[in-house]
Amino acid sequence: MNFDSRKIVIITFIVSIGLLYAFRLFYMQVIDDTWTLRAQEIAEKRKEITPPRGVIFDRNGKKVVSNQTYYNLMMVEADIEKLDTAAFAKLIGWTEQDVKDRFEQIRVGEGTFYNRHTKKRTSNYQKVRAYPFLKELTLEEIAEIAPHLGQFPGFYEEVTSMRKYPYRGGANILGYLAEVNREDIDKEPYYRPGDNMGRAGIERFYEKELRGQKGVKYIVTSALNNALEPFADGKYDTTARQSDPMKLGLDIILQAYGEKLMQNKKGCIVAIEPSSGEILAMVSAPSYDPNLLVGKRNIGINYPKLVMDPNKPLYPRPVASEYPPGSIFKLVQALVALEEGVIDVNTGFPCNKSLVGCHNHAPPSDVMKAVQYSCNPYFYQTTRRIIQQGKKKNTFEDAEIGLSIWAKYMHSFGLGETLGTDITGQRPGRIPDVAYYDKWYGHHQWAFSTIRSNSIGQGEVALSPLQMANLGVIIANKGWFYTPHFVKEIGNSGPLPGFDVKRYSKVESKHFLPVIEGMRRVVNESGGTGRQARMTDVVVCGKTGTVQNPHGKDHSVFLAFAPMDKPKIVIAVFVENAGFGGTWAAPIANLMIEQYLKGKVTDLAKEKRIVEAKLSNIL
């Protein structure tokens, strides 16, 4: 028999295998890029170097926020050989179950990766990668562990840095850092799991400036995750750069002093340098020690406590609370009335208590006296003249015109809108306008008599303490202000854009003089309501406020600036449910001004009375 034709079978086998392999290779190498991606995943690694965050100084060069060295205990699963879980757990002071749980947590925490080619989800976790097993260990803690790590291959220590707040103050200004979550990473791929980002305050507002620039090294790695060589000779590498130091306008000593004065009270102090708009202090009481929220472990313990605290220490009251301003609002009413020409400096009104209640005082025969005595009926009548200017016969239509003029003035004082300060959590307050009342009462259904409470800073009008302080700045500057801000400069940048533009109120400079004179008398002359703020050698101008509110005792308010002719500090003090403005807020303002201008306080008895006072509304 001849079997020569069988060679065809064999040749067919050989040729088919050759063609099959050629097509397969064409598919793998030319068409499908799954394998290229997979190869990058395997061998080319980005190694990111996170620089320490920028350091923050106060206006006097004191370090307010610094970095401290901590250690992470890193783990590479591929390098772990026969882990003695019991011994390891004992070394780090955990139970064996804790150790197992932590492994699982790391694995799960890495999330999954969706491969659109294979339509399958795979875990991002890689055995050859390093993951922090324990984070943020102190030098003492790592010193206990590190010497024994030789017995546990696959574990090693790595240096990391965390925030430190040497003055324990300014928590509500500075904010805190916390680990990024999945959402943050999806929003901004800059972050990697385990990175920190600013969660509140300046840390959050200036996140991009403070985080600096991550260094990226592209390296080709071996199966053991050893770096072999820089990728493309380091062409795409960048070096890590810490951000330039940030300089605040804050005076940390004043801030700490303010926090001390406000202990066991609820309220705020906002102090601003009027010539620059730099915020000198911004106390939110009650507050917390910012060091409580440093690091994952601390946050884990303390954050829930702070959130649950009924006194809301995390709430940034000076920017986020909206209070009726009380009598300090009379200052604005006087300014608007003068500018609108509905009164002049010498306009007097009788203290007609049938219009609105008042205390006993000499007749307010001019603007100065009206401010000095804080006469309610005077400002009732002044404001009525602003709202009801008689431009229309119909009272309702007339009130509509009047209120819209008034609202424009208010906005020019930075009221009813957020100021644009460089901090998170600001609220605009409320300047009720035509639309507001139309919605409330109906179109042409309201007139001055409906909204009269606003004339003395009660009713619908609401201001944040920062806006109150800024009002003081406008008065001290006789008509203008810089947007109040915290950051003086970053590195040697000079004032940041937006904070170097003078903003003017719609009230002419000259109209401020009688108001300022009135404020001087409030503090310095008999019959003034703010005598507690008087200083012997510095002329302090101020205005008290006592805000009725449904939550208990009146809020005590004081707005002041000093010295009178060359104002260096404007201060707004707001103490919740404390009573009369002159009793609590004025002495606090007085102590703060003295501390700031002179560097020390002389009236220790007054200081003691304030510090030791514990107001009933603190829970």
Place this chain on the structure above:
Amino acid sequence: MRANDKITQNMDWPLFVCYILLVSMGLMTVYSTAFDPDHPNFFDFSQKYGKQVLWVAVSLFLGLLVFLIDSSIYRKFAVPIYLFTLFLLVVVLFMPAINGAHAWLGFGSFGIQPAEFAKIGTALLLSSYVSNVNMNMQSVKTVVLSNAIILVPMVLVILQPDAGTLIVFTSFLFVLYREGMSYDPIVLKITNLIPGIKFKQTWIGTHFIPILFYVVMLCVITLLVSNNTFNLFFIEGLAVSGIVGVLFSLALIGVLVYLLLGRLASRRQKKQAFIVVLIAFTLSSALAMSVNSLFQGLAPHQKDRIELVLGLNEDQDGADYNRNRAMAAVGSGGTFGKGYTKASLSSVQSNHVPESETDFIFCPFAEEWGFFGSLFLIAVYIFMLLRIILIAERQRSRYYRIYAYSVGMILFYHFAINIGMNIGFAPVIGIPLPFFSYGGSSMMSFSILLFILLKLDSQRRDILY
């Protein structure tokens, strides 16, 4: 008769050029893959490339010897050579295990793998035995003896254990197939026991290579669907397991084939066709069912490997680590490759692809030279294999032809399995790429194998049978 004045006279140059080409590309790739910056010298004998240069030199020297020695000794001493390689296979079993296998016979710091040389012994004996003038390819004795020649080394090899070489020995079945060997003498003895059946010839016995192919395909399909369930007649709720689906499909095909045959043939042939289809169906079903149950009974790691190749499972960093890394390396080469010495995945230093200088040497080559490089390599191998077939078919001597086919089929197996496992078409079986992979034993044994062929071919006109 021609005067044998020149040893290279009548040598088949195209085959020799293929050999030189593959050896050079292999050396180059070993150098690039195993490159150690501290030892940049290509001839540094402390390095793998240095050693490989040495092995190539030794192989060429052995090739020269082969050409100098009278080729008739291979035929004369076929039995002693075969027995000697068997002896080595036995001795190696008493050697200490390296990586779990008793595969290495140590000579000082160098070791050889007798399994590589057993192929030569087997090829020589098989050629000389089957080419006997009085050979009756249809006798029981021939079938038993020729299979025994193959089976004995296979048994010894599996004892090492070395699954790769075991599989390579089945390449001799192709050779026997080409020579017209039939298993019918044995198969008929069994089938004719069944009353009412009297075959003169069976497909299984004569066309065993296509049948083997069918068997393998049926096994693969059975395994692919063994974990699935089907809706019979596409009716919801009539779900059956994969094996039932396979049997159902077989029955359907059987009925169709029978109907088709029935239209064309006479009544008597119809009856025969019915029996053939029935037997085919019965055997196929039995095979599918036994494969199915065997598969479920396999050791977990073996089951894993098979599932991974069939794509039933995915485990990139676990059981499928080697294959996944190898495929990533090959695939990432792209159209033009990353450039010589630029393999980022499969260099020995990066170590992502294990054994990248031996069994997985195709990876660095494909990664560095891309699709065009890989295509060229495939083309060279295919050309070489076809050239060997051509050489085999031009022999006057049956002995020479059988030997040439043996060489061709051994190389074909190595090529197909080795490249196949690099591109995800074959499970990870540790066998070298001929003339390419790093390693003395394989380089020397493949070279001897090929040089004997070249020598025999150069004397093809001097021999009559």
